[in-house]
Amino acid sequence: MGRDEVESDEALIERLQRGAFGYISRYTNPTNGLVADTSRAGSPCSVAVVGFALSCYIVAVERGWLSRSAAAKQVLATLRFFWNSTQDTAADATGYKGFYYHFLDMETGRRVWNCELSLIDSSLLLAGVLTVGRYFDRRSEEAEIRALADALYRRVDWHWAQNDSPALSQGWHPELGFMHYGWEGYNEALILYVLGLGSPTLPLSSSSFATWTLTYQWERLLGQDVLYSGPLFTHLFSHAWIDFRGIRDAFMREKQSDYCENTRRTVAVQREYCERNPRQAVGYGRDIWGLSAGDGPTGDGARQFAKDPSHFGYMARGAPFGPDDGTLCPWAMLATLPFTPTAALSGTRRLLATFPQVCSEDRFASGFNPTVGADGGGWVSEGWYGLDQGLLVITIENARSGLIWSLLRDSPEVCRGLKRAGFKGGWLTS
Amino acid sequence: MKQSRGRSKTCSPASHGRSGKRARRRRTAGNRLTYDFAIVGAGPAGLAAAELATQLGARVALLERHRLGGTSLNSGSVPSKALIRSATLFAGIREVMRLQGSGQSEPVADLRRVVARLREIEERIGSYHSLERLKRMGVDVYFDAARFVGPRCVETSATRLVFDKALVATGARPAPANIPGLAEGSYVTSESVFELAKLPQHLAVVGGGPLGCELAQAFCRLGSRVTILQDEAKFLPREERDAAQILAQSMARDGVTIYLNTKVVGARIEKDSLVLETENYDMKRQVAADHVLVSVGRIPNVDALGLEAAGISFDPTHGIAVDEFLRTTNPHVYAAGDVCMPHKYTHVAESTAHIAVRNSLRRARLRHTDLTIPWCTFCAPEVAHVGLQVWEARARSIPIKTFTVMMQDVDRAITDRQDVGFVKLHVAEGDDRILGATIVASRASEMINEICVAMSTGIGLRALAEVIHTYPSQSAAIRLAAMSLDEPSQRAT
Numbered sequence: 001m002g003r004d005e006v007e008s009d010e011a012l013i014e015r016l017q018r019g020a021f022g023y024i025s026r027y028t029n030p031t032n033g034l035v036a037d038t039s040r041a042g043s044p045c046s047v048a049v050v051g052f053a054l055s056c057y058i059v060a061v062e063r064g065w066l067s068r069s070a071a072a073k074q075v076l077a078t079l080r081f082f083w084n085s086t087q088d089t090a091a092d093a094t095g096y097k098g099f100y101y102h103f104l105d106m107e108t109g110r111r112v113w114n115c116e117l118s119l120i121d122s123s124l125l126l127a128g129v130l131t132v133g134r135y136f137d138r139r140s141e142e143a144e145i146r147a148l149a150d151a152l153y154r155r156v157d158w159h160w161a162q163n164d165s166p167a168l169s170q171g172w173h174p175e176l177g178f179m180h181y182g183w184e185g186y187n188e189a190l191i192l193y194v195l196g197l198g199s200p201t202l203p204l205s206s207s208s209f210a211t212w213t214l215t216y217q218w219e220r221l222l223g224q225d226v227l228y229s230g231p232l233f234t235h236l237f238s239h240a241w242i243d244f245r246g247i248r249d250a251f252m253r254e255k256q257s258d259y260c261e262n263t264r265r266t267v268a269v270q271r272e273y274c275e276r277n278p279r280q281a282v283g284y285g286r287d288i289w290g291l292s293a294g295d296g297p298t299g300d301g302a303r304q305f306a307k308d309p310s311h312f313g314y315m316a317r318g319a320p321f322g323p324d325d326g327t328l329c330p331w332a333m334l335a336t337l338p339f340t341p342t343a344a345l346s347g348t349r350r351l352l353a354t355f356p357q358v359c360s361e362d363r364f365a366s367g368f369n370p371t372v373g374a375d376g377g378g379w380v381s382e383g384w385y386g387l388d389q390g391l392l393v394i395t396i397e398n399a400r401s402g403l404i405w406s407l408l409r410d411s412p413e414v415c416r417g418l419k420r421a422g423f424k425g426g427w428l429t430s
Numbered sequence: 431m432k433q434s435r436g437r438s439k440t441c442s443p444a445s446h447g448r449s450g451k452r453a454r455r456r457r458t459a460g461n462r463l464t465y466d467f468a469i470v471g472a473g474p475a476g477l478a479a480a481e482l483a484t485q486l487g488a489r490v491a492l493l494e495r496h497r498l499g500g501t502s503l504n505s506g507s508v509p510s511k512a513l514i515r516s517a518t519l520f521a522g523i524r525e526v527m528r529l530q531g532s533g534q535s536e537p538v539a540d541l542r543r544v545v546a547r548l549r550e551i552e553e554r555i556g557s558y559h560s561l562e563r564l565k566r567m568g569v570d571v572y573f574d575a576a577r578f579v580g581p582r583c584v585e586t587s588a589t590r591l592v593f594d595k596a597l598v599a600t601g602a603r604p605a606p607a608n609i610p611g612l613a614e615g616s617y618v619t620s621e622s623v624f625e626l627a628k629l630p631q632h633l634a635v636v637g638g639g640p641l642g643c644e645l646a647q648a649f650c651r652l653g654s655r656v657t658i659l660q661d662e663a664k665f666l667p668r669e670e671r672d673a674a675q676i677l678a679q680s681m682a683r684d685g686v687t688i689y690l691n692t693k694v695v696g697a698r699i700e701k702d703s704l705v706l707e708t709e710n711y712d713m714k715r716q717v718a719a720d721h722v723l724v725s726v727g728r729i730p731n732v733d734a735l736g737l738e739a740a741g742i743s744f745d746p747t748h749g750i751a752v753d754e755f756l757r758t759t760n761p762h763v764y765a766a767g768d769v770c771m772p773h774k775y776t777h778v779a780e781s782t783a784h785i786a787v788r789n790s791l792r793r794a795r796l797r798h799t800d801l802t803i804p805w806c807t808f809c810a811p812e813v814a815h816v817g818l819q820v821w822e823a824r825a826r827s828i829p830i831k832t833f834t835v836m837m838q839d840v841d842r843a844i845t846d847r848q849d850v851g852f853v854k855l856h857v858a859e860g861d862d863r864i865l866g867a868t869i870v871a872s873r874a875s876e877m878i879n880e881i882c883v884a885m886s887t888g889i890g891l892r893a894l895a896e897v898i899h900t901y902p903s904q905s906a907a908i909r910l911a912a913m914s915l916d917e918p919s920q921r922a923t
Contacts, residue, residue: 114712173711181663181691185671213823217670219832219854223920228672254829254859264922278838278849319671320836321852325678340922 001154009345010143014063016334016348017396019362021060022366023389024053029106033078035390036106038366040381044103044112047161048121052390055241055404057279058135059397072142074122075132079148080124084107087155089174096174098156100125116171116179119161123192125291130195130414157366158196158204166211168192168204184215186229190236192258207420209408213251222272222320224265225255230318231269232292232332233391235263239339242414243405246426253424260339267340272393273319281398282378287343289324289348290332291317291324294367294388295381312374326371329357331364331388337399438473443612444872463570465491467791468593470576472553473500475599475767475779477559482787484567491591492569492900493576493584499556501768502776504622508555510644511549514808521684521810524651525847531666541629548776577736582762584736595762595790598742598750601784602733604766605724606722607636609706612697615667616704617722625833626721628907630654634706634719636694638665640807642725643677645656647809650686657687658715659694665721666807670820672812672852673870680811680850697722748772756786764790773803802885806875811837811851812872816882816911817866829859833891835911842902850871853907855881855891862890862915869907877905891915 005430007015027036027043034045035053057075060066085094092110094100101111102118133149136142162168168189169178183189193212196204219228229235238244239341244259252258257265267289274289311325318324333347352359357380358368366385370378399401408414409427467483469476472494483490497504516539523537564571582593595599604619618626620641633653635646638660650656658681664674664680675783682688692715696707703718730749737744743751743759750765752759758765764786767779769910781801788794804816824832833855843849851870858865867881884894895912899905 116711176709176711179691179711184663216824217820217832218830218859219834219918220914220919222836223803223833223917224922225831225919261922268920268922276839278836320838321676323675 005295009333012345012427013396013400014201014263015362016359017059017393017400018063018065019359020331020364020392021056021065023363023384023386024056024393025060025066027051027386028072028074031077032081032084033074033108033419034081034104034106035386037090037387038385043106043107045106045334046103046121046352046386047100047118047123048102049076049386051121051123051125052240052394053388054125055131056161056393057194058131058407059393059403062401063404067143069411072136072145075136075145078127079132079145079152081109082129082152083148087421087430091174093174094346095122096114096172097160098122098152098406099172101274102171102379103265114173114175116173118123118171119168120155120170120189120192122168123195124237126156126407127191130411131241131404131407134411140380146154153195153199154201156196156199156200157202161196161228162208165379167208168196169210183212186213186216186227186234188234188237194242194414194421196335196417198413198415200413200428201415203420206420210250213249216251218251218255222269222276224268224272225257226258226265226269227251227259227262227265228269230291230320230321231316232266232290232336232388234315235266236257236335236391236395237386239397240391241404241408241411242282242418243402243427245396247418247428249422250423258426263336263339267336267343267381270319271343273284275384279318279324279326281324283328283355284326285350287347288328288354289319290328290330291319291346292329292332294327294329294332295365295385296325296367297337297369297372297379298328310370314366327367327368327369329364329388330358330368331366331392334387335391335395338395364392459641462590462592463491464592464594465489465570466594467491467787468591468596469499470492470584470596470837471599471600471601471731471767472498472559472571473599473767473779474502474776475601475769475783476500476597477564479597479599479783479787480569481562481567481768482784483791484569486787486791490569491572491593492564492847493572493574493586493591495573495575498553498559498561498564498571500622501603503552503556503559505624505778508552508615509624509651510620510641510648511808512551513544513652514644514648516547517648518810520653521651535803536653539629541626541652542656545624545626545653545844568637575734577734578740578742579736580765581749581760583676584740593762595764597783597786597790598737598758598765598769599779600735600737600769601621601779602728602730602749603775606723606727607725607726609636609694609898611694612694612704612706612722612724617724618853620725623723625767630719630721630898632719633721633723634704634717635657635723635725636706637725637727638662638690640666640724640805641721642827643681643807643809645723646686647681647684647761650681651810652682653688656685657689657719659692659706659717661691661693661865663691665690666813668707668819669807669813669815670854670868672854673815673868676811676851676870677809677813680809686809689717701777708804708875713859728768728774732769740907752798754799755789755795756782756798757789769800775803775805802882804878804882806878808875811870811872812874812879814869815867816878816887817864818856819868821867823856828865830855830856830865831859833911833914835907835914837907838902840902840907840910841872842904842906846872846901846904848904853877853911855911857891857910857915862892863888864894870903871907873904877908880905880908 035049036043037046057071058287098124102115136145176198270289275286277284297311298313337344366381368380466488490633520884692710704716741760750770766782766786768774785796806814837843837851838849856866889914
């Protein structure tokens with residue numbers, strides 16, 4: 001394309017979606033389907049990224065980037081690995097009770113870093129598992145995918161994970177048991193509860209979702225009536241798979257909103273916050289926003305440049321309550337494409353025009369901080385993070401075709417989970 | 431306060447005015463005395479009760495085993511706020527140095543001078559409740575340990591008092607550490623920390639509740655290196671997530687090293703240091719400090735009071751059991767303040783003391799459950815709350831909506847460079863009745879009182895929005911939040 005030609009929205013989206021998918025194909029171990037958490041050398045696998053990757057293969061098939069048979073082969077390798085992986089209390093097992101450790105060795109698939117058995121990361125993996133179970137519907141060669149997807153979901157012991165408590169904790173350690181802190185306030189745990197409630201075998205208690213939502217807070221904030229959660233990703237992860245348009249739980253019925261509309265309002269809060277820019281961060285504006293979980297400069301590294309020495313490294317940042325150290329997630333605006341397409345596109349274009357260094361090989365960095373850096377280039381996170389890329393592939397596809405949403409709208413497990421959580425209306429009724 | 435602990439030193443008034451009512455005191459055989467109202471404990475609750483009871487005409491005996499004023503005056507609210515004021519001054523000096531680009535080394539406080547200042551402040555505030563003043567009011571003060579020996583009888587080492595009604599107001603004390611290897615006396619508490627001879631080089635604070643956070647930040651600002659260890663996911667577990675997170679960010683900016691979800695599992699002495707062994711699940715860490723401050727809650731003072739003899743039920747954790755009228759299981763005995771209340775604050779102690787006095791002496795039917803109780807953690811920024819938390823309202827199926835204004839949008843907060851925080855007003859959905867509020871701001875402790883007035887008098891958000899506030903003022907945030915009630919929500923992007 002010539003310099004003076006303006007890339008169409010469709011072309012831009014296609015290019016960035018494919019660029020994001022390039023991460024999945026490049027950083028996957030094809031023998032077991034594990035995907036690296038980041039592009040950095042020695043990175044372990046994050047099971048959540050595998051969940052995104054499974055859904056991305058479907059997008060790749062539909063977009064013609066991957067043959068259906070190649071995708072099925074990769075999906076099958078992944079599901080077989082998880083089905084056959086070690087599930088016990090050993091410190092280096094892959095999982096326990098159907099859940100999986102947050103980080104796994106890319107080759108052996110065993111637990112690394114003594115990390116937690118993560119309920120939310122397992123849920124994101126299982127969302128991908130259910131998605132491929134719906135998509136690969138052909139008789140003979142894809143039957144094993146469906147069988148394994150069903151088996152992987154059915155063996156999860158959500159009841160055990162509840163640990164006789166009213167609501168869920170964030171995870172479990174073989175050495176120390178359940179983590180003693182749970183989920184307070186609205187966040188990305190929505191999909192965890194829906195999948196846990198939808199289980200036909202060992203579900204969460206029906207009251208668990210209501211218990212969690214007691215911690216919700218409905219606020220008039222920067223001109224919006226919104227169910228607040230600071231980091232943008234918390235408004236996008238569950239929504240990558242579940243189509244929340246027009247369906248409402250008890251809380252949203254009371255507030256006459258839904259979780260999709262809530263994401264739109266959160267975007268409005270973020271744009272308003274970045275326009276007001278109370279911390280006077282470089283770059284922030286109505287078209288450059290996106291406070292979320294991502295990499296950022298650390299105190300030591302930033303100190304020599306920064307106006308304020310308080311920089312947090314990798315952190316979940318949020319608006320307007322913070323934390324805010326001038327770091328934005330360059331992928332975040334585009335990830336809102338299904339909800340706020342105009343804002344997502346105008347923001348992404350402005351970002352690429354102003355700070356082109358945040359995108360390399362058509363993939364966005366995890367974080368950037370234009371306030372840091374004496375040369376005007378700012379600080380940019382090294383390499384890429386798998387969660388960001390997987391999320392982009394899926395959300396862009398939902399904006400383009402609604403593919404992932406439509407697949408899980410037909411999922412009996414998801415529908416059952418939503419209904420047990422009290423969701424009604426919209427497509428769920430029909 | 432100059433009163434020292436004495437053995438049954440009785441300080442009876444030599445003469446007094448309202449002799450008609452006070453003639454009710456009568457001596458009986460031996461050392462036995464009869465009073466209308468016997469108060470055990472001369473902290474904020476006991477002193478407030480003594481003052482009101484004498485105003486109501488009762489003959490009052492006040493028994494105190496240590497010093498007038500209790501924890502609040504001698505080792506609690508008063509000295510800690512004086513310490514925080516000194517710490518704020520040092521933080522201001524650092525800010526000036528930064529603004530001027532000074533290359534000088536950062537100032538470090540002389541703790542002896544800081545403590546001397548706070549002792550002067552204690553003395554000045556304590557003089558209001560001096561022994562002389564109590565005498566003038568007609569209160570008989572006994573400086574001795576007291577214990578109940580019957581349903582209507584309490585004794586000291588030398589005297590037995592018979593009462594018509596009594597009040598237990600013995601307060602609370604810091605809970606012990608219960609950390610293996612950390613013997614009592616090897617660490618300081620929120621009370622004994624003011625006895626340190628010099629500023630710790632490295633202070634490790636165990637516990638991220640209000641007192642732990644206040645003292646951690648204050649010592650950091652005075653010049654100590656401070657590490658705070660909290661075994662929960664956030665500071666101030668009773669406060670909402672956003673408030674706790676903002677406080678954590680502010681403490682980190684001050685330079686406090688923060689370890690959340692971290693349990694102290696052991697301790698040992700090594701050369702000149704106390705080494706704390708900590709666990710954050712699988713992550714083990716050692717924190718070596720020259721002083722350790724343990725602030726893991728407060729436990730009620732119920733020991734050695736002879737409560738069983740008086741038929742007063744209690745347990746060591748929750749203190750004396752009282753009904754909504756503050757009456758104990760002995761119908762002649764009431765309790766007030768920290769010894770029976772979950773909210774262990776000076777203002778709650780005084781308020782409950784007044785209720786107990788009126789209920790016991792005037793047969794009123796005042797309920798402590800009707801109190802509108804604000805509280806504040808005096809960090810920078812301060813975190814104040816009154817009324818219902820959102821989750822409490824939702825648990826009671828009360829539809830609730832929050833109107834929020836960020837301090838970063840308030841002109842006075844910006845001019846003062848104190849723009850971290852927010853005002854959240856919790857309102858019944860579809861109504862303008864204030865159910866609660868949380869304020870995080872540099873002067874939240876003052877601002878919350880405006881909300882208390884509104885809640886106590888039934889002023890709703892619409893009326894509050896009409897109240898002219900000075901400009902510029904931080905409390906204008908409250909009006910801004912109130913004004914947003916009738917503003918239509920903006921169209922989302």
